Amino acid sequence: MYLAVLFKKWNFICAFNSFFEKKHILNKILFFQKRYNHLILSYLEMKTSNFIFKFFLITVLFSNFSQVFAQYKIELKINNYKNSEVQFAYYYADNQYIVASEKTDANGKIIFSGKEKLARGLYLFILGGKTFFDVLISDDQEFAIETDTVFMVKNMKIKGSQENEIFYEFQKEILEPVEKRGKLSVRMYELPENSDSVEIIKNQIELLNQITDKAWKKYVEKSGESFLKNLLTAFNSEPEFTYSKDVFFEHIQFADSGLVRSPVLNRVCKLVLARNLNANLPMTLFKADVIRLLEKSQANSEVFAYVFTHFLNFFHSFQREGINELFVFLYDDYIATGKVNWFKDQAKEQIKNEADLYRNSMIGSKAHPLDLEGLSGEHFALQSLDFEHIFVLFWSTGCGHCEEAMKALRDFTNENKTLDLAIYSVYTKEDRKAWSDFVEQNGSLDWINVWDAKNESMYKQNYYVVSTPILYVLDRKMKIVNKFSGDEPIKMYLNQIRQN
Secondary structure: OOHHHHOOOOHHHHOOHHHHOOOOHHHHHHHHHHOOOOOOOOOOOOOOOOHHHHHHHHHHHHHHHOOOEEEEEEEEEEEOOOOOEEEEEEEEOOEEEEEEEEEOOOOOEEEEEEEEOOOOEEEEEEEOOOEEEEEEEOOOOEEEEEEEOOOOOOOOEEEOOHHHHHHHHHHHHHHHHHHHHHHHHHHHHHOOOOOHHHHHHHHHHHHHHHHHHHHHHHHHHHHOOOHHHHHHHHHHOOOOOOOOOOOOOOOOOOOOHHHHHOOHHHHHHHHHHHHHHHOOOOHHHHHHHHHHHHHHHOOOHHHHHHHHHHHHHHHHHOOOOOHHHHHHHHHHHHHOOOOOOOOOHHHHHHHHHHHHHHHOOOOOOEOOOOEEEEOOOOEEEHHHOOOOEEEEEEEOOOOHHHHHHHHHHHHHHHHOOOOOEEEEEEEOOOOHHHHHHHHHHHOOOOOEEEEOOOOOOOHHHHOOOOOOOEEEEEOOOOEEEEEEEOHHHHHHHHHHHHHO
16 A cells, blocks of 8 residues: 555545556655645755754654564565565655565565564555555554565455554555546646546546545544544545644644654644745744644654654754744743753753854844954954944845845935944855945945855854845844845835834
């Protein structure tokens, strides 16, 4: 069985079900990513090279995985697959992690066993790194599976695990309508949009959707209170609008730790991130969604650890105005207070250092010292300025928005020559001639024009310069009283000053 079958909305993906048995395991991951093409998700992938995610894997995932002592024993018989490799793995985030790897005997038999009980979740057996099938691990951890390499789902036989028996009953029942739906989807995508056949095919697909919807609901009832029920419900009952203020992932059973080892929680976290980033929602609303999901996830400690660390890692690795404040919020409200206590001291100290670095650029903080080189080679210290109003502008050449912002600032200063104002203008690229030419044409030689070509002062980190233009507003005591990203917000701020 291939996981895409469980998702009622993945019509196009299901069309390739028959091909999945012949494709490499990586193809599965690529097809999963297609579900999110319309969202900002290409950069949401968990990066195992990230320091936070590394510490999470070491201190949470693998420790939880091995601390429940019992025994598991899964006997496999795969007809027509003798003396060949089988890998036993589980889903986690966007990846699969190998538990064990063995070879079948001359009869296609193999036993996977261990002295420690497996953590609850969705697992898979990978044959030769090319084909695979899923299996549920929950209460029943001693059972037998028999299938073949030709029709894995259709010829699947399971003994000793009622939950997996029901799992494959469901898959066998929807196999035919899913295959039909897949073929229809391919036909529909090949037709011109204005073809009369498109509407006919849509109606046929809808009838097949009704069949599969009826099937998963039947098997939810049949499976009782189980991991299978929670998995099928999570995959199939997602609202059309995903979530809202009134309906916030009510179909997800956050108390079930098995969802950690499945694609479910990864999708939930990505939906929250994509919704807020796509719509450019204010950080207050973004933060409210994060808090709400964290509160729901506390129904299970392992689920909470996953959701929290997913957000922490993302807010550290993805840079956009305001994201740094969410990282600081997670550290201050959860790690520093002890609500989150699984990080080891080394990881906690590193996260604290990152939070303190991000904190430098937040409203209310004291501006980090800068002493940068000017056009003539002399240095100018930001902290030496003694003005009622200080604008710190970060800009770059080849940036139309920077040109607009600088023109607006130049017009503003020309209109308000008596205003006690200094502009500390920081060029963020490395081309000195382009800098000099641009200042003469678009900026002002009356400003304090400086640069740091190699970022030796780490101004990009201390002022969270992730795009240009960015304007920081400081008072005489070097306190950050406001900041703006983009030419339009900068223009709006200058107009507000004019009106006041």
